[in-house]
Amino acid sequence: MIRQTLHDGWQLSATAGPVPAHVAGRTVSATVPGSAHLDLLAAGLIPDPYLDRAEEELVWAHRTDWRYDLVFETEPAAPDERVDLVFDGLDTVATVELDGAVLGSTANMHRGYRFDVRAALGSGSREHRLTVSFRSALEYAEEVERRLGRRDHVYPHPFNMVRKMACSFGWDWGPDLQTAGIWKPVRLERWHTARLATVRPLVTVDADGTGRVEVHVDVERSDPAGGAGLELAATVAGRVERVAVPAGETSATVTVTVPDARLWWPVGHGEQPLYDLAVTLTAAGDGEPLDVHECRVGFRTVTVDTTPDEIGTPFTIVVNGEPIFAKGANWIPDDHFLTRVTRERVERRVDQAVGAHMNLLRVWGGGIYETEDFYDVCDERGVLVWQDFPFACASYPEEEPLWSEVEAEARENVARLTPHPSLALWNGANENMWGFRDWGWPDQLRGRTWGLRYYTELLPSIVAELDPTRFYSANSPYNPDMPVDGVHPNDERHGTRHEWEVWNRVDYTHYRDHVPRFCSEFGFQAPPTWATLTRWIHDEPLTPTSPAFLLHQKAEEGNEKLDRGMAPHLPAPRTFEDWHWATQLNQARAVAFGIEHFRSWWPRTAGAVVWQLNDCWPVTSWAAVDGDERPKPLWYGLRHAYAPRLLTVQPRDGRPVLIAVNDHDEPWRCELRLERQTFSGAVLRSVKLSLDVPARSVERVEPAPSLVGPENAHEEMLVATAQDVRTVHLFAEDRDLAYDPEPLEAEAVAVEGGYRVDVTASSFARDVAVLADRVAPDAVVDEMLVPMLAGETRSFTVRTAADIDPAALTDPLVLRSANSLSARVVRS
Template identity: 75%
Template sequence: MAQTPLHEGWLLSTTRGPVPETIRGREIRAVVPSSAHLDLMAAGLIPDPYLDRGEEELTWMHRTDWRYRLAFDAPAAAPDELVDLVFDGLDTVATVTLNGHVLGTTANMHRSYRFDVRDHLADGPNELVVDLRSALEYAEETEAVLGRREHVYPHPFNMVRKMACSFGWDWGPDLQTAGIWKPVRLERRRTARLSRVRPLVSVAPDGSGVVEVHADIARTRVAGAVDEPAVELSARIAGSSARTVLAAGATTAVLRLTVPDARLWWPAGYGEQPLYDLEVVLTGPGPDDAELDRFHRRVGFRTVTVDTTPDETGTPFTFVVNGTRIFAKGANWIPDDHFLTRITRERLERRVDQALGAHMNMLRVWGGGIYETDDFYEVCDERGMLVWQDFPFACASYPEEEPLRGEIEAEARENVARLAGHPSLALWNGGNENLWGFADWGWPEQLAGRTWGLGYYTELLPRIVAELDPTTPYADGSPYTPGAPVGGIHPNDQDHGTRHEWEVWNRLDYTAYRDHTPRFCSEFGFQGPPTWATLTRWIHDEPLGATSPAFLLHQKAEDGNAKLDRGLEPHLPAPRSFEDWHWATQLNQARAVAFGVEHFRSWWPRTAGTLVWQLNDCWPVTSWAAVDGDERPKPLWYALRDAYAPRLLTFQPRAGRLALAVVNDTGEPWTGHLTLERRTLQGAVLADAKVDIQAAPRSVVLIEPDDALLTPDDVRQEVLVASSKDVRAVHTFCEDRDLAYRPDALSAEAHAVPGGYRVDVRARSFARDIAVLADRAAPDAVVDDMLVTLLPGETHSFHVRTDRVIDPDVLTSAPVLRSVNSLCHALPETE
C-alpha cells in the first residue's frame, strides 16, 4: 500500500459569518494539521487569544464558516487500483469535495473518515476542498430538532461530537476551533490492507503472555480487476510467531501468540514496565510475497480488574493489577493545549514525567476532552502510568437519537479498537458527572421523558468494550455506584464506587474533606493562580490585580475569586498586596488539596484511590491545575509530591482524638523508630515519645500519641512534630493566621553552582512552607523543592536550575523567598 501525505500547500479563507473586513475575502497559507486560529495568528491577522483579552476579540469565529483548499498533482487510479482519501481527524462539521465532486460530510472530530476517490482523482492537477461550517450553529440546529437537553455552560456542546471544552469550561477559553486537526493522505492499494488490528493481551495462569491479534482486512474490489487473491497474515512477538492464509473473500482473522514466562508490566511504584514489539504483516500473492501492509505496537503483559465486590461498608472500587490491589494516586487530565495540534510527543513526555515526579501512578483522561493520541498512551506505557479513559461525555444530557447515536457508536468502535492492547489502559469510563446530573441537577423535569444518554452508558458503550477490548474493565460513569440502577443508591454516595467531592471548593472549608471517606475519590480540588512568570507573560493589566480586567477573563470559575478569598480567610494571614494574595492563594490551594489527599490515603484500603482535579492546564488561567499552562509547576505540584510520597506520616482524627497515620505504599516493610515531640516555635521540647514503626507493605498503621503530646499549654506557641529519618509530619494546634510566627524567622544565602544556584536557608524560629519562587527571579528557573518546614536551627538547601544570571540577593528575599511567616504582618503581641 502506498501512502501520500497531503499536508503541504493548503490555503484558508472564510466563506460566511461576521468576519472582520481585514480578513474577509483573503486567502492565506494554512498548516495541516492545524486550525484556523493558528493560521490566522501566523498571518498576523488576529491576536493570540491567550494574551490579555484576546479571547473576547475572537467571538466572531464561533459563527464563521471556513474553506481549506489544496491544489495537488497525482496520477489517476489504475484500472485495478483503489485510491482512498483518508482524514484521521476533521474539526468538525465538514463537506469534502474533490474536483467538484462532493465525497461526503462529517460531523465528528473524534473519528476518522475514508473516501473512495478512484473515480474522481484526475491524472495530474487536482483540487481538494474542505468546507467547515460553524459547529455552534450545527449544534443549535440539532438541538432545535431533537429538543433541548441540559448542559452546564451556555452553548449546546452536547449536540455535536466535538471536544466539549472547545466551547469553554470553568478553566478553559471559549474558542470553538475549526480545522483539519489530524493527518490527511491518499492511500493506493491493489490487493488488500489492514483496516483494523486489535491486539488483546493477557496473562495465562502459568505465567505465559498471550496475544490474540484480531485483524480486519479491507479487500480491493474494482471493475476490471483480477479475481480476488488469497493473502497471508503473520504476527511475531518475542520469538513467537503465527500465520494464516485468508482465502478469497475472507476479511477477518485471529492469530494467537504465546510468550512463555513473560515479564509482567507494572504501574509506577510497583515494578518495571517491560514492553514487547508486536509486528503484524499482511502479504500478497506472488513469488516474492509482497508486503501489503504492516502494523506495529509495543505491548505489555498485565491483567487489570476493578474490584467492586460488596463488603461490610458498601461497594469498593479498587484497581487490581496482576493480582495486586493498587492505591491509585493520580490526577485528572485535560487536553494539554486548547490548540490540540501544538501538543507534541515531547510535551506529553514532560507532562507525564511531572506526574511521575509527584509520585502519581494514574491519569484520568476526562470526558470533556478527547480520546487521547497514540503518543499519549505510548508515553504512559513506557512510564507505568495507568490511564483511566473517559468516553467524551461531560456534564450534560445527550440525545440517543440520530444523528448523534450513529456517530457515537462509530467513534467508540474506532477508538476502543485503536487503544486496545496498551498496558497502561486500566479503565473505560462512560462519562463525567452525567449520572450525577440526572440524579441531582433537575434534568428529569427538563427532559420530560426524552433520552439523556443512559442507554450509552449502560448498554451501548459496555457492549462495545466487551466486544472489542474485554481485557479492560468498564464503568458506567464518574461518579457512579456499581450495579445501582437510576433511582437506586445515589451515584455520588461515599460508600459505593466513585465519588466527586466539590462541596469543599464550592461551599465548604477544605477541612470538610474529612467529613467523607469515599471508596474512590475520582475528582476533588481547589483553585490557585498560575506561577508569576506565566501570569505576567500573558496578562499585562496596569495595575495588575485580582480584579483587573484581563486577570478576570483568565478566571473562568463562577464566583472564583470570592471562593479563593473565602477559602483563604480561615487559615492564612490576610494578604496586604496582590503579590501577597498571589502567594497566599497558591499556598492555600496546595494546603487544601494535600489535606484531602492525606485524609484519603490514611483510609486505605477502604479508600482505594484519589484523582486530583487536575494535573494540567490548556492555557494560562487561574485553575485547579498543579502544572500551569506554560508547563511550570505550581506550589500544588510540590505539595502533591509530598502527599503522594511512597511513605507518609500524617496526623488524622480518629474516634475523637488525634492519631498519626503511618502510610506505607511500598513493597517493603517500614520499620524503624519514630519520634513524637511537642515543641515551642522557638524549639523547646515540652513533651516527647519514641515509638517503633511496624508497617507492612502497602498498609496504613495508626499510632495514638499520649495525652501529654496532644495537650498544648499555648496553642499559638506550640506544634506537634512526628519524624522518622527523612519523613516528617507537623500538626499545629491552631490555624496559621493565629499562630505566633516570627516574620523574620529565616536567614538565607545564595551561591552560584553549576547549572544554577544553591539557596541555603536557616530557621531561627519555626518556619513553615518555605518556598523559593524561582520563576520570579528568571522565567526559565525551576527549583527542586518547595513547601519545606524547618524547626529552629535547621537548614535546607534549595537548588535552582537556570541558564540566566541572577543577583543572589534576589533569591534570598521576598517576593522570591517566601513562607507562611512572610505573610505575617508583625510579631505577635506575646513576643
C-alpha cells in the same frame, strides 16, 4: 501500501459569518494539521487568543465558516490499485470535495474518515484540487438542538449536540475559542488486493505466566466480491504465528504466546517492559507484504474490584493480582489548540505526574480521546490511564445523527487503544448520572432521552465486544450496582465519588466528613505562577478584579471562593503579591489535606484522583501545572502527599493519631521520634517508638496525650520523624499562630546549571518556598513547601539558564513561607 502525506501547501479563507474586514477576503497559508485560529495568528491577522482580553475580540469566529484548499499532484490509479483519501481527524462539521465533486460530509471530531478516490483521480491530469469546507460547529449544534429539543448542559453553548471536544465551547477553566480545521494527518493511501483495516491485539497473562497476544484483524479487500486468499502473520518476542484468511473472509484472529513474559507494572510497583508486535498481511503464497502494522504491547492483567463488602461497593484497581492505590490526577487537553501538543510536551507533562509520585491519569470526558503519543508515553512511564468516553456535564440526545456518530467513534477508538498496557479502564461519562439525579434535568427533559442508553447499553456492549480485557464503568461518580433511581451516584459507600462541596461551599477540612471508596475528582483553585500570569495579563494595576485577570478566571464566583477558602486559615493578604502567594499556598494545603485523608483510609479508600494535573491556557484554575508548563506550589504539595511513605496526623475516635502510610513492596521498619516543640525549638516532650508498617499498608500510632495536648497551642507543634519522612502537626490555624514573620536568613550562590539557596531558620518556618520564576521565567526550584525547624539549614537548588543576581533569589517576594503572610502575633 504507499502513503503520500498531504500536509504542505494548504490555503485558508473565511467563507461566511461575521468576519472582520481585515480578515474577510484574505487567503493565508494554512498549517496542516492545525486550526484556523493558529493560521490567522501566524499571518498576523489576530492577536494571540490567550493574551489579555483577546478571547473577547475573537467571538466572531464562533459563527464563521472556513475553507481549506490544496492543489497537489499524484499519479492516476493503476488498474488493480485502490487509492484512499484518509483524514485521521476533521474539526468538525465539514464537506470534502475533490476537483469540485463532493466526496462526503463529516460531523464528528473524534473519528477518522476514508474516501475511495480511484475514480475521482481519473486517468488524465496529475494535478488535483482538494477542498475541505467547515461550517460553524456552534450553528450546527444549535440546529440539531432545535430539531431534537433542548437538553440541559453546563455553560451557554449546546456542546452536547455535536461530537466535538466539549471544552472547545468554554469551561470553568477553559476559553471559549471554538476551533475549526484539519486537526490530524491527511494522506493518500495506495494499495492493492487487501489492507489491514483494524488491528486489535488483546493482551492477557495465563496463570502460569505465559503472555498471550490475541490479535484480531479486520481486512478490507479492493475487490468487494472477495478476492484471493491471504495470510496473516503476527510476531512478538521473536515468536511468529500465522493464519490463513480464506478468499472472501474479511476478519481473522492469530494468537502468539510468550512463555515467562515479563510483566508490565504501574510506576512504583515494578518495571514497564514493552514488546514489539508486528502484524503482516500477504497474499497466499506470496511473501511480499500487502500491509504491515507495528505497535508495542505490555503483558499484565488489569481489572477493578467491585465485589460488595460490609461497607458497600469498593472500587479498587487490581494489576497483576495486586490491589493498587490510585495516586492520580485528571487530565484535560494540554493546549486548547490541540495541534500544538507535541510528543515532547506530553513527555514533560507525564514526567511531572510521575515526579509527583502519581501512577494514574484520568482522561476527562469533556476533552478528547488522546493521541497515540499520550498513551505511548504512559506505557513507557508506567502511568495507568482511566479513559472517559467524551461525554461531560450534560444530557445527550440518543437520536440520530448522534447515536450513529457515537457508535462509530467508540468502535474506532476502543479498537485503536487496545494495545496500550497503560489503559486500565473505560468510563462512560463525567457526572451525567449525577446530573440527572440532582441538577433538575428530569423536569427539563420531560421524558426525552438524555444519554442513559449510551452509558448502560451502547458503550458497555462495544467495550465487551472489542476489548473484553478491560473494565467498564458507566459514569463517574457511579455506584457499580446502581439503578438510576437507586442509591445516589455520589454515595461515599459505593464506587466512585466526586467531592465538590469543598471548594464550592465548605472549608477543605470537610474532606474528612466522607470516606469514599475512590475519589475520582476533588480540588481547589489558585492562579498560575507569577511568570505565567505576568506574561499573559498586563492589567495596570494587576489585581484579582482587574479586567483581563477576571477573563482568565472562569469559575463561577471563583475569586470569592478563593478568599472564602483562605479566610479560616491564613491572615488576610495585604498586597496582590501576598494574595497571589496565599491563594497558591492554600490550594496546595487544601488538596494535600484531602489526599492525606484519603490515603489514611487505605484499603477502604482505593484512589485519590485530583482535579487537575494540567491547564490548556494561562488561567486561574485547579491545575498543579499551569498553561506555560510551570509547576505551581500545588505540584510540590502533591509530591509530598503522594510520596511512597507518608506520615500524617488524622482524627480517629475524637482524638489525633499518627497514620503511617507505606506504599512500598518492603516493610517500613525504623525508629519513630515524636516531639512536642515550641516554635523556637525547645523540646517539651519527646518519645521514641519502633515503627513497623507492612508493605502496601497503613498503620496507626497513638501518641501519648502529653504529645498532642499543648500548653500553648499558638506556639507549639508536634513533629513526627521516621527516617527521612517528617510531618509537622500544628494545634491552631496559621492566622492564629505566633509565628516569627521573618524567621529566615539566606544566601544564594551560583552552581553548575543554576543557583543554590542556603536557608537557615531561626524559628519554625512553615512551607518555605523559593518562587524562582519571579526572577527568571525558566527557573525551577527542586523543592518547595518545606517545614523548617528552628536552627535547621536547608539548601534549595534553582535550575535556570539565566544569568541573574543571586541575591534576587533571597528577596522577600521570592523566598517565602507561611510566616511571611503574618504580622507577629503574641498570645498568652
